[in-house]
Amino acid sequence: MTGGADTTLHKRIRSDIAERILSGDWAPGHRIPFEHELMAQYGCSRMTVNKALTPLADNGLIVRRRRAGSFVARPRIHSAVLDIPDIQAEITGRGEPYGYELLSRKIRTASRRDNKSLELAVSGRILTLQCLHRASGRPFAIEERLISLSAVPAAEAVDFTRTPPGTWLLGFVPWTEAEHKISAINTSKASAKLLLIEPSVACLSLERRTWRGDDPITHVRLTFPGEAYDLVARFAPRGEKA
Template sequence: MTMAETRLEAVKLDGAGPVYDQIRRAIRDLILNGVWSPGTSVPPEHALMEQLGASRMTVHRALVQLAREGLITRRRRSGTIVASPPASHAMLDILSIPDEVRGLGQAYAYEILSRRDGRPSAELASHFGLKRSERVAHLVTRHFSSGQPHVLEERVIHLATVPAAAEEDFKATPPGDWLLQHSLWSQAEHAISAIAAEAEEARLLAIEAGTACLLVERRTWNQGAPVTAVRLLYPGTRHRFVGRFGPYGQV
């Protein structure tokens, strides 16, 4: 079976509600669950019509709605593909740490210090505001800038929203960038604060215990479903965040 046939076979209707909405939900779930990654070709209308026994108008309506939601990009000549999440680098946007480091003209590297999948401990649930019944991947990652610790990252990924993360070892791509490539988000929340590094954090960042650090806390959701929550701890003397704003937001 070809890749195109496999993608077509993956579109399954659940029998609930109008057919166009069943098609929309089926394709949406394949995208949000990471089965179809950004850039993947979406089966053409005629193939979906034949596979699902739906009219052209019904299939067209589903695809138009998915395009409005930003999940697919429709191009007249090259066909329909899964949309890429918007890349961004402003202070309150979703940052790529490798891009951040390379933008400083430094060499980037990282290491996964620990990982645990499953239901969160009481401490972790309190730390990230999780329900004890949720299944998450909990990772601690250290990022380097030309051999020097750049930022310490603690992250949880909600496996119900991003099930593909359970099979990913993050050896080739750090967790944050992997999520930018394999999941979508529709809402984000940021908080930035100053804290003193505790002993273990200081050791990992090669700074003195009690050194002032910048803590960036971020949560993202997609259509109300939680995607990830992360704490990024930067040595305060090495970093600053800059944003430019106008009367209608960032510029």
């Protein structure tokens, strides 16, 4: 194989794998074909396959494990403060019973406000969800979520009365970039009633947007009573140790 052909082929292999991941065809944790399987599929050398996989690992799309193979990565947010939280896992991880209720579900055409929240360039169909999460029977958080159905068409068929949307998205929809906005708020009377607090009580608002490549996936606002949620980060000083 000539050098030029090798260059073209390893880029095509890399592009083919990236497309399967970014389209959602291969979910997080999916094992991609072994190197020898890719060699047979594309009729190329192990070096060509390695040149295709290395940038995918460097960019965080795959994880390569010796002897086990390569797997679609579960990308982590580029922040020292926050990961993408799975509320159900957090509550059960504390040893508390988890409760969940879907309050509303609608499919509609995105409004101008939705386009701003999701950074959509044009109007499209979106799924809107409002949910209530409970810990030990007490209200823990209100979730208000928009999902772009052009980016995640499978969301339309999911029964979110049984499955929390955040848990489903983390398990089945790969993302490449996320953004968090954190603020202290006094919530609306309707939200305060759901949270069983007075409207004057301070709440923590966590807004998050996620993208897959250039495509916006979801925008969510989580509202927590101030006493219910802590943001914790542990740091080490850069440079020389004290």
